[in-house]
Amino acid sequence: MAGPGRGADKSEGATTSVSERSLFADVPHAEPLPVSLPASHPGIQPLSPDRAAPTPAPTPGPVIRFRRQLSHLSPSGIRNSVASAAGLELDRGVAFLLVPVFLACGVIVYFSLAVEPDFPQPIAVVVLTALCAAVTRSWRKTHLCFMAALLCALGLLAAKVETWRVGTQMLGSEIQTQLTGRVVRLDQMANGRIRLTIDVMSTARPTLRYAPERVRVSARKIPAEMTAGSVATGYVRLLPPTGPVRPDSYDFSFDSYFAGIGASGFFLGNPKIVVSEDAPFAARISSSIEKARETIADHIRDSIGGAEGEIAAALIVGVRAGIPEEINESMRRTGIYHIISISGLHMALVAGTIMGLLRGAFALVPDFSSRRPVKKYAAAAALVSIAAYLIFSGIVVAAERSFIMLAVMLVAVLFDRAALTMRNLAISAIAVIVVSPHEVVGPSFQMSFAATAALVGAYAGWSDYRANKATAPPQRRSTIAFVTRKLAAGTGTIAMTSIIAGSATALFAIWHFQRVSPLSLFANLAVMPIVTVVMFLAVVSALAMPFGFDGPFLYMMGKGLTAMIAISGWISERSPVDAVGLISLQSVLLVTAALVIATMATTWLRLAALPFALAGLLTISETRTPDVLISEDAHLVALPIGGGELAVNRVRSNEFTTDNWKHALVSATIVEPETFEKGDVRFDIVDPADLPPGAPFYCTAGLCLARHQSGAIIALADDRKSARPACAFADLIVIDDATAYYNPCRNPLVLVVTKRQLARMGSAAVFFDPLSATTRAEIQFAVRQPYRPWHEQRRFSREARGLPPYRRAEKPQKPAVQ
Numbered sequence: 001m002a003g004p005g006r007g008a009d010k011s012e013g014a015t016t017s018v019s020e021r022s023l024f025a026d027v028p029h030a031e032p033l034p035v036s037l038p039a040s041h042p043g044i045q046p047l048s049p050d051r052a053a054p055t056p057a058p059t060p061g062p063v064i065r066f067r068r069q070l071s072h073l074s075p076s077g078i079r080n081s082v083a084s085a086a087g088l089e090l091d092r093g094v095a096f097l098l099v100p101v102f103l104a105c106g107v108i109v110y111f112s113l114a115v116e117p118d119f120p121q122p123i124a125v126v127v128l129t130a131l132c133a134a135v136t137r138s139w140r141k142t143h144l145c146f147m148a149a150l151l152c153a154l155g156l157l158a159a160k161v162e163t164w165r166v167g168t169q170m171l172g173s174e175i176q177t178q179l180t181g182r183v184v185r186l187d188q189m190a191n192g193r194i195r196l197t198i199d200v201m202s203t204a205r206p207t208l209r210y211a212p213e214r215v216r217v218s219a220r221k222i223p224a225e226m227t228a229g230s231v232a233t234g235y236v237r238l239l240p241p242t243g244p245v246r247p248d249s250y251d252f253s254f255d256s257y258f259a260g261i262g263a264s265g266f267f268l269g270n271p272k273i274v275v276s277e278d279a280p281f282a283a284r285i286s287s288s289i290e291k292a293r294e295t296i297a298d299h300i301r302d303s304i305g306g307a308e309g310e311i312a313a314a315l316i317v318g319v320r321a322g323i324p325e326e327i328n329e330s331m332r333r334t335g336i337y338h339i340i341s342i343s344g345l346h347m348a349l350v351a352g353t354i355m356g357l358l359r360g361a362f363a364l365v366p367d368f369s370s371r372r373p374v375k376k377y378a379a380a381a382a383l384v385s386i387a388a389y390l391i392f393s394g395i396v397v398a399a400e401r402s403f404i405m406l407a408v409m410l411v412a413v414l415f416d417r418a419a420l421t422m423r424n425l426a427i428s429a430i431a432v433i434v435v436s437p438h439e440v441v442g443p444s445f446q447m448s449f450a451a452t453a454a455l456v457g458a459y460a461g462w463s464d465y466r467a468n469k470a471t472a473p474p475q476r477r478s479t480i481a482f483v484t485r486k487l488a489a490g491t492g493t494i495a496m497t498s499i500i501a502g503s504a505t506a507l508f509a510i511w512h513f514q515r516v517s518p519l520s521l522f523a524n525l526a527v528m529p530i531v532t533v534v535m536f537l538a539v540v541s542a543l544a545m546p547f548g549f550d551g552p553f554l555y556m557m558g559k560g561l562t563a564m565i566a567i568s569g570w571i572s573e574r575s576p577v578d579a580v581g582l583i584s585l586q587s588v589l590l591v592t593a594a595l596v597i598a599t600m601a602t603t604w605l606r607l608a609a610l611p612f613a614l615a616g617l618l619t620i621s622e623t624r625t626p627d628v629l630i631s632e633d634a635h636l637v638a639l640p641i642g643g644g645e646l647a648v649n650r651v652r653s654n655e656f657t658t659d660n661w662k663h664a665l666v667s668a669t670i671v672e673p674e675t676f677e678k679g680d681v682r683f684d685i686v687d688p689a690d691l692p693p694g695a696p697f698y699c700t701a702g703l704c705l706a707r708h709q710s711g712a713i714i715a716l717a718d719d720r721k722s723a724r725p726a727c728a729f730a731d732l733i734v735i736d737d738a739t740a741y742y743n744p745c746r747n748p749l750v751l752v753v754t755k756r757q758l759a760r761m762g763s764a765a766v767f768f769d770p771l772s773a774t775t776r777a778e779i780q781f782a783v784r785q786p787y788r789p790w791h792e793q794r795r796f797s798r799e800a801r802g803l804p805p806y807r808r809a810e811k812p813q814k815p816a817v818q
Contacts, residue, residue: 085603095144097422097600100429102148106155107433107440116788119164122157129153159437162258163789169212170256171240171263172796174806178204180233182279183226184214185290185394187321190310193218195321196271197261198232199283212238212262219267226273227294229287234271238263240793243762244782245657246629246664248585250512251782257790258438293317293392296545303551304558311340311561312554316538318342318393327565330572335502335520336527339564342393344402344448349535350389351382351406358382379413385539386410401439401448404431422456422600425449443512447505450595454504455497457599491525498524504595507616511588514663515578523571527564534560581666584623590616626765627708629661632782633799634736634755637697637716639708644668647696649704649716651675673697673704688713688729705730712768712777720744723752732766732777738799751777759799761785 110117133146181198189195195218203211217236226232240263241256256262279287297319301309307324314320320340331337338345355378362374390403405428412424429449432439439445498521510516517523534557541553594612601608628639631654638648638661646667648658658670673696691698691707698705702722706714712731717723720740723733727745735744738755745752753764762782769775783791794800 082605085605088603089601089605092602093423094600094602097426098148098596099151100426100433101596102151103155103158103430103433104440106152106157107159107437109152110156110159111438111441113788114784115786117160119160122153122160125153126150126157155433155437158434162437166258166260167789168257168260169210169262170253170790170793171208171212171215171238172210172793173798174237174239175206175208176235176237176268177206177208178233179215179217179236179238180204180231180274181215182276182283182287183228183230183232184286185228186222186226186294187319189218189321190324193220194222196222196232201231201276214260215263215265216261217265217267219271221270223271223273226271227287228290229279229284231274231276232271233274234267234269236265236267238265240797243632243791243794245631245660246626246763247765247780247782248582249660249664249782251790253793254438254790255442258436289391293319293394296392299545300554303554304561307565308558308561311565312538312557314340315342315346315535316392316542318396318399327568330565330568332515333517333572333575333578334523334568335517336523336568339527339531342389342396342399342402343444344405344452345531346535347386347389347399347402347406349532350539351386351410353536353539354382354385355379376414379410383407383410400436401428401432401445404428404435405452422453422460425452425456443508446508450504450508450592451501453599454500454595458496458500460602490529494525494528495521498528507583507588507591507620510580510583511585514581514660516580517575517578519571519575523568526567526571530560530564530567534564579663579666579668582623582625582664583620586622587616587619590619624767625665626780627710627712627768627777628714628732628766629665630734630753630758630764630766631657632758632763634734634753634758637704637706637714637734638665639706639714640665640667641671641694641696641706642709645671645696647671647673647706649673649697649699649706671696673699676700708768710768710770731768738802739804741802749774749776751779753779755799756802757781759797760794762794 110122129146129150133143133150136142136146179198179200180202181200183196184199185197187195195216197214197216199214200211215236215238217238219234222232241253241261243253244251256264278284296317297313300313300316301322303309304312307327310320310322310324311327314323323340328337328340331340358378358381359374362369362372362377368374386403386406390399393399405425408424408427408431412418412421418424432445502517502520506516537553537557537560541550541557544550544553590612594609594616597612598606598609628637630637636648636650636653636657638646638658641647644667646658646662646665646669648670651672653670662668662670676698677700688705688707691705691713693707693711694709695707697716699716702718703726704716705726708714713726713729714732714734715723715726715730716734716736717726718735719737720735723735723740724744726733727747727750730750733745733750733752735752735754738759740754740756743752751766753766758764758781761784764782765780767778767780769777783794787794798804798806
């Protein structure tokens with residue numbers, strides 16, 4: 001090599017160590033220089049005393065050096081430098097790291113298509129790009145381009161295969177029926193209700209011709225003996241999965257489709273248990289695991305109690321439905337909600353605890369540990385432990401993805417490979433994309449891999465920096481100084497981890513949730529030491545639970561969770577408003593490209609991330625904020641009226657929808673409508689121009705009016721007849737009537753939105769033109785046509801077909817006996 005390795009001892013006889021990256025160091029010499037010449041060699045005569053040594057070449061002057069530096073800035077010099085750095089990146093394996101990136105690009109392209117492709121189309125693209133890649137193997141650059149296209153095509157095909165494989169049958173319209181099915185899972189809700197996931201066996205009164213295979217329903221009370229695997233029956237009200245609450249927001253029907261949930265609803269009474277035949281073998285295994293989870297969760301709740309018991313159950317077995325909403329919200333505002341969701345943090349702590357305990361136990365037997373690879377034994381035990389943890393946590397997607405990532409690292413330890421590398425992260429990403437391509441467009445996948453890639457890249461950079469830096473032997477310090485130094489180092493590590501991970505995931509969090517956590521750094525610094533101890537106690541209590549010795553560990557775990565809840569609540573009360581509004585999609589894509597370049601490049605080419613990051617930050621605000629938002633059932637309409645207030649047309653509105661709208665429109669307060677009796681002189685629609693700009697909704701029988709800050713008037717009518725008077729003055733009319741087939745207004749400048757339109761195309765966002773009062777408002781719907789598979793059920797609802805709500809015919813009363 002060109003020189004001694006990083007951190008090598010320069011004394012005589014020392015062994016030189018070389019890092020992996022130094023093997024591909026970008027050195028100017030074509031051949032390595034020898035450290036010393038041999039004393040004698042055949043064919044080489046030593047210099048005689050009368051022969052002068054060759055005169056060394058003169059040192060170039062400053063002018064010559066300056067000209068050489070300028071030559072590197074010429075187009076040819078820049079081109080050569082880029083080619084050299086790119087070749088070095090390829091030698092270091094960056095091509096493999098980009099495999100999941102291009103696969104993910106193909107998946108994103110599939111889910112962004114306006115029309116569902118048939119199977120022959122993606123297959124043809126894969127075959128064509130594969131042939132082109134095979135033919136162009138002699139031309140390296142062209143071959144790499146076709147390989148990237150092939151990976152994108154494979155990602156698109158994988159997403160198409162998953163969509164076809166899942167094929168969830170979804171309910172088309174709201175209906176009430178007698179449901180009988182096998183209970184798959186039970187969740188205790190914070191409001192006291194029980195949520196049941198049921199595999200449908202039969203329906204009656206009426207019998208559904210296209211019944212969903214799995215539904216999720218809630219009940220006020222269930223029989224005490226009902227568990228997973230029981231067959232339940234009862235009269236239920238089922239509703240089809242809803243779409244996004246606004247355009248470009250979370251799509252419930254998309255998530256339900258890939259989760260296999262065809263409908264949701266609630267029991268109209270209490271469900272009952274019925275006797276049925278034996279379940280299939282797979283169902284019996286699943287119900288046995290679920291029963292064990294329920295038993296463990298109940299034991300934890302009884303041992304700890306309160307909200308602490310619910311959080312402990314969430315950490316150990318993944319049952320988090322019973323956590324009070326105020327605690328969930330405080331953890332969201334402080335940026336520590338990731339503690340509740342079983343993911344990489346929990347898996348890593350479980351694996352680390354198991355490995356630490358086993359290696360400590362092996363150290364007590366030096367004769368055995370000195371002859372055996374105890375590190376591999378501990379890694380194998382940790383792998384089995386996190387597999388069991390995955391199963392008993394419910395095999396949710398976040399835990400599944402984290403298990404794959406950690407399993408790859410532990411297997412690398414078993415085969416004497418580095419555990420924490422970008423290559424292992426790439427293998428994990430490939431596995432997740434192949435198994436569940438739809439997760440690529442979700443926040444969990446994006447934020448998890450963004451944070452992990454940033455941390456791995458930062459760790460690699462710090463390791464290279466430490467390897468190149470000469471360090472003096474450590475000085476002898478007192479015990480107090482040693483402890484203080486370790487505490488400072490630990491605090492700094494937690495702080496840097498929080499900063500790096502928070503910076504890498506901030507834009508994804510804003511895009512999906514329109515919120516940030518300004519005090520997340522302080523919250524994580526305060527909470528993470530407690531969480532580490534809590535997870536250690538959780539592992540120990542799980543190991544001691546079969547023997548009945550888990551009581552003291554669960555007690556201490558509860559005290560730690562009490563401290564965590566108190567810290568989270570205290571910081572949440574002092575956290576500023578976390579709503580930041582909408583950001584542009586192009587900004588997210590640019591920052592993602594910058595993150596990929598910065599974390600995967602190892603040469604000066606990583607500087608190419610700067611223009612992408614800068615462009616992404618500059619285009620954050622290049623998105624248009626809606627002036628009015630309309631729910632897909634036409635019941636709820638909202639508009640910002642200034643001062644951080646959001647006016648709605650209903651006193652009792654859907655809390656989830658209004659919270660989402662508040663964050664999107666950067667509003668802190670909901671302003672409820674003012675209701676007037678019919679004929680009240682304070683509500684006169686004859687002269688609605690008297691409404692001041694920014695006025696909230698004023699409602700009377702059949703009609704609500706509000707005025708946007710731009711001066712545009714919004715009217716919400718119960719039917720077509722009530723909407724006619726508003727045609728004379730309104731800029732936007734929303735008709736909560738699916739039978740309104742035609743526009744009641746002859747004025748083309750009036751935008752009319754009916755319930756039938758919303759049922760077909762989902763929630764809507766309306767935009768007014770502030771510069772022109774003679775321009776019709778623009779509207780954007782959340783669902784596009786033709787429908788993709790997860791939206792096909794929208795065609796079958798009564799509202800989409802223009803039918804009125806279903807009402808049961810009243811039975812004729814028998815005449816009274818005289």
